[in-house]
Amino acid sequence: MTPSWEFLIYHPGAYLIAGGLWAGLFPSYAWATSGVFSFGAAAVFVLRRLPNLDFTASVADFHLIWYRGDALSVLFTVVFTVVAGLGLIYGWYRMRRGEAAAAMIYAGCAIATVLAGDWVTFFVFWEGMAIASTALIWLGGTEQSRRAGMRYLLFHAVGGALLFVGILLHLAGGGPIEVAALTGTGPPFWLILTAVAVNAAIPPLHAWLTDAYPEASTAGSVFLSAFTTKTAVYALLRIFPGAEVLVPLGIVMTLYGVVFAILENDVRRLLGYHIVSQVGYMVTGVGLGTPLALAGAAAHAYSHILYKALLFMGAGALIEATGFRRLSDLGGVWRRMRFMTAMYLVGAVSISGWPLFNGFVSKSLIVSAAAEAHAPWTELLLTLAAVGTFLSVGLKLPWFAFFGADRGVAVRKLPSNIPIAMGIAGFLCFAYGVLPFMLYRMLPWEIDYRPFTFDHLSSSLQLLVGTGFLFFLVVRKLTPAEKRTLDVDWLWRGPLRGAVSDAGRALRGLAPAAQEARRWVVTGIDAGLRRAAAGRAAPVAPAALNFRDSIGWTIFFAAAAAAILLVILDRA
Amino acid sequence: MNRHASSWWIRGVFVTGLIFVALLEAAAFLIAHEHHGGFWNAIPMWDLVFGFGGAAVLYLAAKRALGPLLSRPEAPMRRSRGGRA
Structure with a gap:
């Protein structure tokens, strides 16, 4: 180990967090500059990554590992950095400064979480990610985004509290401070697993995802699709490999997501259900626990981040160009947005597992691992979920949004950064699909797997063609209706509505004291930065205050939680 | 709005799919192995x-x-x- 603070120089997440802070605190257009520099610096250090090297620091007698560059961390860091860059390109003209800043901090915290080697650092950045993503949802700027953001925050506050108590019990019980696989099935195991399950959107703890992601801005959704659930998959791979309880949970996720996606009318909510479904594959892989299954879970997370970002970019482009977000309002626009349609279809065939695209080479690792582990029913149900994925994302969504009956929807021309970002994402989905060894050699587990056998190609194509036949038989009955599907959210829209309102009122009652503490933190940082800038910075516009608020909250909560954790541990 | 303007798509997809599946099944019957x-x-x-x-x-x-x-x-x-x- 290298006892040093040098990690700040090498840490890709540190650049994105610093870039986000810079963008948030300084005047308009600064975000573009800081975005370019922070992403560029992060990318350089990802390319020059330092595997198997730890950077540590001692804080209050605790030996914290702020940077652990092993193969699993590096795998997630690489894809997080790539998707952060794609998101910044995609949002170049549309993202407001606060949004860009929240997105960069969110990406930076996600990278810092997967690089964290100790529980305290892991918790701090895990919570930082929750707060920055909440800000990203709020900055969608609508009444719906404000309400959905509050529900999202409540979910993640509960998850954060469970994680906090779980870590505390783990460390108080003499557990090591390094983030590693948990042994035993005591309270820390279940508390931390439940906290991770919230972020992984395991039903019934998933409703925050399909509730909030469609309410962020179109660029915000691209970032949201990439980080929270995949950081949870990383945590499962790191902490719970082979936990058998994850197999049934993962299978339920895969099928739950596709069934609800078939019912869904809102384009981004439909894609949200497919995050639940696809993460289900990864959760199942972690639960199976064999090297092939774990490698499959990691590889599928990598693939999923790329094609899901592409799908959300496609959905966002559709919404930006037409102004509509429901399938029932769309149709027949492909002639007026050919490139966007083609790129969406690349994402759709990738997620559906078509040969030559990245979903094919990663999803099949998990399904094959189930077969090799003599779990035929798991294999069968995962295959059924793959059928449902193609039915809804590969056929229903593109048919009713891009093809099908032309409703004469007017299409606005989009800025060129959107097709550029989608083109790069589409190229990566294809590149990893035809050259799977590029993905396999990055995996922490050595595998001997050949995806392009005749049997595999033949069975996959037959499965997809059979699904296509059914779709075109019932296509008219699948016509989306102007309806909303109730999910677990029925609980707080109905019976628990009063309780949620009371919780909101209680939180608002605490607001003045917290606001004062936050003001103290933010004012101090702001004053320090302004002194450092020697008066060269222009006055901050009122619109920037929203973002500065969220940054203040991020720092305040993360610092407060870390301090409490350290004090309690010190006394234990 | 013509809700049935796309029926040629459906027929095209069916015919193409049938040809594709026939070829695939023939190949699978000849050279595939039990997996x-x-x-x-x-x-x-x-x-x-x-x-x-x-x-x-x-x-x-x-x-x-x-x-x-x-x-x-x-x-x-x-x-x-x-x-x-």
Whole structure:
């Protein structure tokens, strides 16, 4: 180990967090500059990554590992950095400064979480990610985004509290401070697993995802699709490999997501259900626990981040160009947005597992691992979920949004950064699909797997063609209706509505004291930065205050939680 | 608006799909090997039937079983905006 603070120089997440802070605190257009520099610096250090090297620091007698560059961390860091860059390109003209800043901090915290080697650092950045993503949802700027953001925050506050108590019990019980696989099935195991399950959107703890992601801005959704659930998959791979309880949970996720996606009318909510479904594959892989299954879970997370970002970019482009977000309002626009349609279809065939695209080479690792582990029913149900994925994302969504009956929807021309970002994402989905060894050699587990056998190609194509036949038989009955599907959210829209309102009122009652503490933190940082800038910075516009608020909250909560954790541990 | 303007798509997809599947099945019959997993993998044309049948099961589960139970009319406020994002 290298006892040093040098990690700040090498840490890709540190650049994105610093870039986000810079963008948030300084005047308009600064975000573009800081975005370019922070992403560029992060990318350089990802390319020059330092595997198997730890950077540590001692804080209050605790030996914290702020940077652990092993193969699993590096795998997630690489894809997080790539998707952060794609998101910044995609949002170049549309993202407001606060949004860009929240997105960069969110990406930076996600990278810092997967690089964290100790529980305290892991918790701090895990919570930082929750707060920055909440800000990203709020900055969608609508009444719906404000309400959905509050529900999202409540979910993640509960998850954060469970994680906090779980870590505390783990460390108080003499557990090591390094983030590693948990042994035993005591309270820390279940508390931390439940906290991770919230972020992984395991039903019934998933409703925050399909509730909030469609309410962020179109660029915000691209970032949201990439980080929270995949950081949870990383945590499962790191902490719970082979936990058998994850197999049934993962299978339920895969099928739950596709069934609800078939019912869904809102384009981004439909894609949200497919995050639940696809993460289900990864959760199942972690639960199976064999090297092939774990490698499959990691590889599928990598693939999923790329094609899901592409799908959300496609959905966002559709919404930006037409102004509509429901399938029932769309149709027949492909002639007026050919490139966007083609790129969406690349994402759709990738997620559906078509040969030559990245979903094919990663999803099949998990399904094959189930077969090799003599779990035929798991294999069968995962295959059924793959059928449902193609039915809804590969056929229903593109048919009713891009093809099908032309409703004469007017299409606005989009800025060129959107097709550029989608083109790069589409190229990566294809590149990893035809050259799977590029993905396999990055995996922490050595595998001997050949995806392009005749049997595999033949069975996959037959499965997809059979699904296509059914779709075109019932296509008219699948016509989306102007309806909303109730999910677990029925609980707080109905019976628990009063309780949620009371919780909101209680939180608002605490607001003045917290606001004062936050003001103290933010004012101090702001004053320090302004002194450092020697008066060269222009006055901050009122619109920037929203973002500065969220940054203040991020720092305040993360610092407060870390301090409490350290004090309690010190006394234990 | 012509809701049936796309029927040529459907016919085209069916014909192309049938030709493709016929070729695929012929190739699979000639050179494929039994692969691992459940007994069903040894059944000829299993994957094609499973793709069709699986999609039918999911369609029925969603549209026939859960749909009537869980679908509610869209919020009037959103409808009044004509579905605009």
